[in-house]
Amino acid sequence: MRVSRAQMEENHCAILDAASRLFRDRGFEAVSVSEVMKAAGFTHGGFYGHFRSKDDLVAQALSHALEVHPLAPQSPDSSSLDLDAIIDRYLSPRHRDNAAGGCPTACLAAETRHQPLAAKRALTEGLRHQLESLGQASPEAEAEDKRRAAMGRWSAMVGAVILARAVDDPALSDDILEQTREWLHQDLHQSLPQSLFQVLPSETDT
Amino acid sequence: MRVSRAQMEENHCAILDAASRLFRDRGFEAVSVSEVMKAAGFTHGGFYGHFRSKDDLVAQALSHALEVHPLAPQSPDSSSLDLDAIIDRYLSPRHRDNAAGGCPTACLAAETRHQPLAAKRALTEGLRHQLESLGQASPEAEAEDKRRAAMGRWSAMVGAVILARAVDDPALSDDILEQTREWLHQDLHQSLPQSLFQVLPSETDT
DNA sequence: GCGATAATATGACCGTCATCATCTAAGCGT
DNA sequence: ACGCTTAGATGATGACGGTCATATTATCGC
Numbered sequence: 001m002r003v004s005r006a007q008m009e010e011n012h013c014a015i016l017d018a019a020s021r022l023f024r025d026r027g028f029e030a031v032s033v034s035e036v037m038k039a040a041g042f043t044h045g046g047f048y049g050h051f052r053s054k055d056d057l058v059a060q061a062l063s064h065a066l067e068v069h070p071l072a073p074q075s076p077d078s079s080s081l082d083l084d085a086i087i088d089r090y091l092s093p094r095h096r097d098n099a100a101g102g103c104p105t106a107c108l109a110a111e112t113r114h115q116p117l118a119a120k121r122a123l124t125e126g127l128r129h130q131l132e133s134l135g136q137a138s139p140e141a142e143a144e145d146k147r148r149a150a151m152g153r154w155s156a157m158v159g160a161v162i163l164a165r166a167v168d169d170p171a172l173s174d175d176i177l178e179q180t181r182e183w184l185h186q187d188l189h190q191s192l193p194q195s196l197f198q199v200l201p202s203e204t205d206t
Numbered sequence: 207m208r209v210s211r212a213q214m215e216e217n218h219c220a221i222l223d224a225a226s227r228l229f230r231d232r233g234f235e236a237v238s239v240s241e242v243m244k245a246a247g248f249t250h251g252g253f254y255g256h257f258r259s260k261d262d263l264v265a266q267a268l269s270h271a272l273e274v275h276p277l278a279p280q281s282p283d284s285s286s287l288d289l290d291a292i293i294d295r296y297l298s299p300r301h302r303d304n305a306a307g308g309c310p311t312a313c314l315a316a317e318t319r320h321q322p323l324a325a326k327r328a329l330t331e332g333l334r335h336q337l338e339s340l341g342q343a344s345p346e347a348e349a350e351d352k353r354r355a356a357m358g359r360w361s362a363m364v365g366a367v368i369l370a371r372a373v374d375d376p377a378l379s380d381d382i383l384e385q386t387r388e389w390l391h392q393d394l395h396q397s398l399p400q401s402l403f404q405v406l407p408s409e410t411d412t
Numbered sequence: 413g414c415g416a417t418a419a420t421a422t423g424a425c426c427g428t429c430a431t432c433a434t435c436t437a438a439g440c441g442t
Numbered sequence: 443a444c445g446c447t448t449a450g451a452t453g454a455t456g457a458c459g460g461t462c463a464t465a466t467t468a469t470c471g472c
Contacts, residue, residue: 002438002449011449027320029235032429046450047431054430099319105369110316112372113305114233120374127373151382152362152389159365160357163311166318167333168326176357183358187393208419208468217419238459252420253461260460 012050015040019061020068024107025100028058028115059118065104066126071133081137083188090157091181093174096164105130106161130154139188153187156180218256221246225267226274230313231306234264234321265324271310272332277339287343289359289394296363297387299380302370311336312367336360345394359393362386 003011018039022031033054034044051057071086089095095102105127112123134150135143160180164173209217224245228237239260240250257263277292295301301308311333318329340356341349366386370379 001436001451002440002447004439007439008449027235027317029233030320033431034429042449043451044430045432045452049449107316109372110313110368111233113368114236117374120372123372124374124378127369128378148385148389151366151385152393155365155369155382155386156358156362157365158369159361159363162316162319162368163333163361163364166315166326166329168323168330172330172334176361179354179357180361183354187358190396207421207466208417208470210469213469214419239461240459249421250460251422251462255419 011040011042015042015047015050015057016061016064019057020065020104021100023058023061024065024102024104028108028111033057055116055118058115059122062104062108062112062119063122063126065108066122066129069102069104071103071130081133083134083137083139084185086134086137087153087157087181087184087188091160091177091184093177096161096173096177099165103158103161106158106165109158110162153184156184217246217248221248221253221256221263222267222270225263226271226310227306229264229267230271230308230310234314234317239263261322261324264321265328268310268314268318268325269328269332271314272328272335275308275310277309277336287339289340289343289345290391292340292343293359293363293387293390293394297366297383297390299383302367302379302383305371309364309367312364312371315364316368359390362390 015036019031019036022036022039033047036057037044037047047057051060071081071090090103099107105123109123109127112119131147131150131154134154135146138146138149138153140146140149157180160176164176167173167176221242225237225242228242228245239253242263243250243253253263257266277287277296296309305313311329315329315333318325337353337356337360340360341352344352344355344359346352346355363386366382370382373379373382
């Protein structure tokens with residue numbers, strides 16, 4: 001049965017949302033087209049009215065997830081992001097255990113290596129934005145140092161979440177998150193001009 | 207046709223080698239049992255004489271790859287690993303482009319999240335060894351600091367290789383490796399007691 | 413050497429999945 | 443309001459892949 005054009009646009013978005021969650025939770029290959037459609041509240045038949053192929057869905061869903069998922073919640077003063085808070089949130093057990101709603105990069109970057117060009121392009125674009133955001137939030141003075149620190153820190157954050165999720169021992173998993181968090185905080189405070197110390201939250205937490 | 211017991215043991219190992227390379231190159235799910243057997247020089251039929259299931263193969267291949275693949279080539283004085291050299295080698299374009307023969311963690315850790323328990327256990331064990339090695343190679347004084355730095359650095363190394371491989375832009379990919387490498391070197395030299403500086407290679411490379 | 417055993421090969425089975433054809437009913441232009 | 447258009451539903455198709463049954467042939471214990 002037909003629906004209004006606005007409704008169809010909404011449905012398209014619902015499919016992308018569902019796919020984005022399912023893919024993050026279980027991976028591109030483990031999720032079938034029918035499953036995505038069912039999760040969005042449809043049957044599998046209408047799929048090819050929205051997408052040219054599953055590969056097309058993968059690329060669009062990845063792009064969608066990266067657009068929707070910000071590195072940090074938009075704070076009141078959006079120009080200055082609190083890097084300590086971003087790190088704590090990203091490397092939390094909560095984020096580790098919430099893959100379906102978490103950072104698409106940590107869930108899907110590794111798999112994207114095996115996906116066709118369009119998906120890789122989407123990831124590349126998203127990654128650029130993430131590095132840009134992290135760079136802006138970095139305390140380093142020179143632009144070059146900001147960029148370097150952003151890449152290093154982002155690699156560590158993504159890597160730690162991936163490892164923490166892959167591991168079978170909860171204690172080790174917690175430890176990976178916690179130690180990486182602490183290690184990044186230490187690095188951050190070493191790079192920080194002394195004048196900025198007062199800005200940091202009082203309890204840097206454990 | 208039957209083969210000798212020793213031959214069979216060898217064949218088993220050949221299958222694990224082939225599987226290990228194929229899995230690292232294309233992922234667990236993208237490689238079929240028949241493909242692994244063909245790569246090892248057999249047909250698909252004999253597979254279930256060696257393994258109880260594909261899941262079993264995945265776990266054994268992962269364990270095998272992690273045992274065989276050392277973090278660094280065994281240097282003459284094996285007790286003191288050169289962390290700078292390990293980092294340079296790991297974060298090189300050569301390693302990025304050689305997934306099939308490279309570090310299993312960078313290739314398979316993310317996928318292992320979706321694998322059954324046995325595979326996760328294998329990865330966990332391998333990860334423990336890797337962290338142990340990195341910790342021993344760390345310049346930090348306290349054991350606690352060694353462990354923390356090992357986890358942070360290892361997360362950054364694995365994360366950077368994953369991101370560099372996922373990205374569609376060669377320049378960005380190279381940059382991720384290079385900047386993360388530099389960033390880790392900087393961190394390493396900050397943590398280093400001054401007396402050790404003379405040991406570092408003269409050209410820390412670009 | 414001979415027969416029981418067992419490692420591979422060949423071929424088949426069954427389920428899943430991406431994709432497509434056809435049907436239906438509701439929106440939209442006139 | 444009417445009928446053309448089309449979003450979505452139902453069902454089919456063809457390929458692929460994991461697993462198993464059976465056949466074949468070479469090893470190993472006697």
